[in-house]
Amino acid sequence: MIVAEQKPFEEIKQMISPYGRVLILGCGTCMTVCDAGGEREVSFLHSALRLAQTKSGNGTHSFSEYTLKRQCDPEFLDLLVDKIADVDVVLSLGCGIGVQAIAERFPDLPVLPGVNTSFMGMTKESGVWDERCAACGDCRLDETAGICPITRCTKGILNGPCAGTKNGKCEANKDMDCAWILIYQRLETLHQLERMRRYYPPRNFRTIPRPKRILRQASINAGGSDD
Amino acid sequence: MINSLFEEKLSSGEFVVTTEVGPAKGADTADLVHHIDLLKDRVDAINVTDHQSSVMRFPSLGGCLLVKEHGGEPILQMTCRDRNRLALQADLLLAYSRGITNVLCLTGDSIDVGDHKEAKPVFDLDSVQLLKMIRTLESGTDIEGNELKGVPRFYIGASVHPEADFVEPQLIKFEKKVSAGAQFFQTQGIFDLASLRRFMQYAAQFNVKILAGIIVLASARMARYMNDNVPGIIVSQAIIDELADVEKGKGLQKGIEIAARLIKTIKDENLCHGVHIMAVGNEGVVPDILEAAELVSVSP
Numbered sequence: 218m219i220v221a222e223q224k225p226f227e228e229i230k231q232m233i234s235p236y237g238r239v240l241i242l243g244c245g246t247c248m249t250v251c252d253a254g255g256e257r258e259v260s261f262l263h264s265a266l267r268l269a270q271t272k273s274g275n276g277t278h279s280f281s282e283y284t285l286k287r288q289c290d291p292e293f294l295d296l297l298v299d300k301i302a303d304v305d306v307v308l309s310l311g312c313g314i315g316v317q318a319i320a321e322r323f324p325d326l327p328v329l330p331g332v333n334t335s336f337m338g339m340t341k342e343s344g345v346w347d348e349r350c351a352a353c354g355d356c357r358l359d360e361t362a363g364i365c366p367i368t369r370c371t372k373g374i375l376n377g378p379c380a381g382t383k384n385g386k387c388e389a390n391k392d393m394d395c396a397w398i399l400i401y402q403r404l405e406t407l408h409q410l411e412r413m414r415r416y417y418p419p420r421n422f423r424t425i426p427r428p429k430r431i432l433r434q435a436s437i438n439a440g441g442s443d444d
Numbered sequence: 445m446i447n448s449l450f451e452e453k454l455s456s457g458e459f460v461v462t463t464e465v466g467p468a469k470g471a472d473t474a475d476l477v478h479h480i481d482l483l484k485d486r487v488d489a490i491n492v493t494d495h496q497s498s499v500m501r502f503p504s505l506g507g508c509l510l511v512k513e514h515g516g517e518p519i520l521q522m523t524c525r526d527r528n529r530l531a532l533q534a535d536l537l538l539a540y541s542r543g544i545t546n547v548l549c550l551t552g553d554s555i556d557v558g559d560h561k562e563a564k565p566v567f568d569l570d571s572v573q574l575l576k577m578i579r580t581l582e583s584g585t586d587i588e589g590n591e592l593k594g595v596p597r598f599y600i601g602a603s604v605h606p607e608a609d610f611v612e613p614q615l616i617k618f619e620k621k622v623s624a625g626a627q628f629f630q631t632q633g634i635f636d637l638a639s640l641r642r643f644m645q646y647a648a649q650f651n652v653k654i655l656a657g658i659i660v661l662a663s664a665r666m667a668r669y670m671n672d673n674v675p676g677i678i679v680s681q682a683i684i685d686e687l688a689d690v691e692k693g694k695g696l697q698k699g700i701e702i703a704a705r706l707i708k709t710i711k712d713e714n715l716c717h718g719v720h721i722m723a724v725g726n727e728g729v730v731p732d733i734l735e736a737a738e739l740v741s742v743s744p
């Protein structure tokens with residue numbers, strides 16, 4: 218899933234300041250799981266903004282809230298048509314993709330990012346999210362015992378650990394495991410150490426022209442029907 | 445084919461001494477030149493560090509040009525941290541065109557340990573891939589297979605960490621570096637000769653030259669600081685205790701003594717092909733170490 222953090226409250230207040238009627242829009246998928254912009258965070262932010270306005274005594278905003286199942290999907294965006302009829306701006310708590318999907322779908326409507334989209338990862342434990350994939354476009358997890366060197370090694374290097382690893386930790390951060398020690402240990406457990414002895418050539422950054430696009434190819438996933 | 449004086453020295457079987465100089469942050473090269481002049485006839489080659497510890501400084505290539513100008517034998521340290529494969533190849537062509545033919549290929553420290561923490565970490569290649577890329581250039585094409593007009597030749601090396609706490613993955617990488625074309629190695633700092641002996645027994649099967657890295661410590665505090673903060677350095681407790689025992693102000697003297705003792709034992713036992721002295725900021729004491737190790741003035 219995509220992981221994000223809500224922007225600092227002051228920054229959000231600053232962003233919405235030119236606008237009167239603000240729709241705070243949550244996302245029911247990734248942003249809900251990472252506690253950055255689900256229904257609950259939308260309602261908290263709504264209350265906080267209202268309260269701040271009352272306290273300051275000179276606010277001119279009116280707020281409404283809503284949470285879509287997903288902001289990155291045109292199908293769900295249709296549900297917004299009614300909600301935006303009388304708002305001046307959408308403060309999206311969706312990831313960067315959600316924000317852009319709204320901008321593309323509603324050309325006349327300003328939309329603001331309420332979260333900083335950070336990475337693709339997983340919930341490690343309650344309240345802790347860890348990055349796990351950088352979408353490199355050439356997955357090599359089969360060669361590295363299911364541990365991603367591109368994301369989990371600070372340098373993203375492919376041919377084994379640098380000399381900076383100490384106590385199994387990374388030279389960049391003593392609290393972070395060295396990806397290559399993890400890979401080494403798991404390859405050993407799996408009796409696959411020979412995979413670490415192979416030479417891995419430089420990455421092909423051309424597998425990711427920006428912006429990327431994927432077209433569905435007929436029959437690739439059709440289970441043996443291709444000829 | 446012999447591609448440099450340094451290679452010639454190592455091939456002759458002589459005990460070889462290299463050291464390194466770290467350029468300053470800024471355009472003033474006076475100290476650098478002073479150290480080059482001081483060391484060029486006392487050692488067989490001088491490494492110039494490449495933004496060591498990811499701290500921005502005067503560049504390695506510029507320092508190597510100065511070593512050359514002043515009649516020394518430079519070893520270009522080249523890291524993958526700041527340049528992509530285009531820039532690395534271009535710098536190598538420039539180096540060769542100016543007679544700089546020894547290259548130490550390193551991945552480079554993490555950006556996070558340096559003074560430009562928000563810079564983009566490049567790491568387009570790693571050290572193994574850099575070694576291989578140099579071999580490709582020598583075969584007459586760039587890394588994409590396009591023909592070169594004028595083909596460079598280098599003597600290339602890499603680093604290895606015999607005292608790493610997880611040593612096997614380091615040895616796997618060492619072997620990959622050998623296969624990729626590394627001809628010489630300068631090890632990370634050695635403090636415990638037992639691990640160097642073990643490593644050399646293992647490394648004897650490979651046709652490469654190995655120089656033991658000797659770090660000159662100036663105090664117990666510096667040793668502890670390096671253990672905590674400098675990538676790839678593990679100073680043994682015995683050495684820290686030795687440094688802690690001397691009276692205030694005598695730390696560097698002790699550090700020189702320790703370095704000289706290590707070097708002398710390595711040479712007397714014929715443990716490896718030479719040593720690489722890293723004085724980290726105290727380049728001026730390298731002649732004292734050589735003298736204390738009874739290695740005075742390696743003939744130029």
Ligand code: SF4
Pocket residue numbers: 349350351352353354355356357358365366367368
């Ligand atoms: S190798 Fe790593 S970054 Fe690339 S696709 Fe696989 S998990 Fe993602």
Ligand code: SF4
Pocket residue numbers: 369370371372373374377378379380381382383386387388389394395396397398554
């Ligand atoms: S210590 Fe490990 S994770 Fe950190 S940069 Fe080096 S190889 Fe990568």
